[in-house]
Amino acid sequence: MTGGAEFEVVRPGMMTTVQDWPGRIGYWHVGVPPSGPMDDLSFRLGNRAVGNVEGAPGLECTLGGPALRFSAPTWVCVTGAPAPVAVDGVAVPQWRPVEVPAGGVLDIGLVAGPGMRCYVLVAGGIDMPEYLGSAATFTLGRFGGDTGNALRAGDVLPVGRAHGRIAAAVPTEEQPVFARRWELAVTEGPHGAPEFFTRNDFDTILGTDYEVHFNSDRTGVRLIGPKPQWARADGGEAGLHPSNIHDNAYSVGALDFTGDTPILLGPDGPSLGGFVCPVTVVAADRWKLGQLTPGDAVRFVAVRADRAASPRALGPARRAG
Secondary structure, eight states, X not given: OEEEEEEEEEEOOSSEEEEOSSOSTTOGGGTOOOOOOSSHHHHHHHHHHTTOOXXXXXXXEESBOOEEEESSOEEEEEEESOOOEEETTEEOOTTSOEEEOTTOEEEXXXXXXXXXXXXXXXXXXXXXXXXXXXXXXXXXXXXXXXXXXXXXXXXXXXXEOOOSOOOSOOOGGGSOOOOSEEXXXXXXXXXXXXXXXXXXXXXXXXXXXXXXXXXXXXXXXXXXXXXXXXXXXXXXXXXSSTTEEXXXXXXXXXXXXXXXXXXXXXXXXXXXXXXXXXXXXXXXXXXXXXGOOTTOEEEEEEOOGGGSOOTTOOOSOOOXX
């Protein structure tokens, strides 16, 4: 139910979309990705700070944030990567709820880094209709959010009725830590040695600092690193390259070798494909994919699946590496 408040997009930012968490669950088997915030940790913490349920619809902003004019007094919290935030020209802090007055403008500038995405959560959430059970925007499919697209100047989005308690701030010990070098916890598989990769390949994957490629987005984060030796000469009947296999299901966070190029699959990525995935980022560390910036270093750290942290836990600050 709408609370009567709304905000107008004065400036949309570089790539600002409506997302909710955990996104569009239950349609992966028919090729519809979950979408949702790439950095779900920052998103969920911001929602809690303004009294919302953790998954309430909010905004994900990539590299450059929006300017939003609110029609009524509204509590907001900006989380995620460091960026200048102001209300009517006066600087305000991130990770702390602030009230935007009626007619006031919340202005978020360029992300300063480290990290590349920030989040805008509003008390009451953004009141969006659901498509297949979620308000998350999937721009490639042109559905979700307001129009299935990133925000545009002049868009007007309604705000739901606020009913929760506004916190003083997101506790410092719960805020994620951003860096230029990241460690990602991974489990081995589904395509492990020795059928596809040599043991040396796995030692290299776990012992190398990969570099984030500039050609990365919500579908996947490309990495620059050493070429695998491969345990076979080709993919047999599946293809000429040793990375080729018959189409199989993918997981968000899988390290997908498309030929010799490693790609971390994102929340808007493919559900099916014909390339091998030697390791998969555990769910509790997937938030880091949303903050990987071109030029950052990434190191994979192997963990046992039964020792991986729960993605639903919001405990002490998650370190980058």
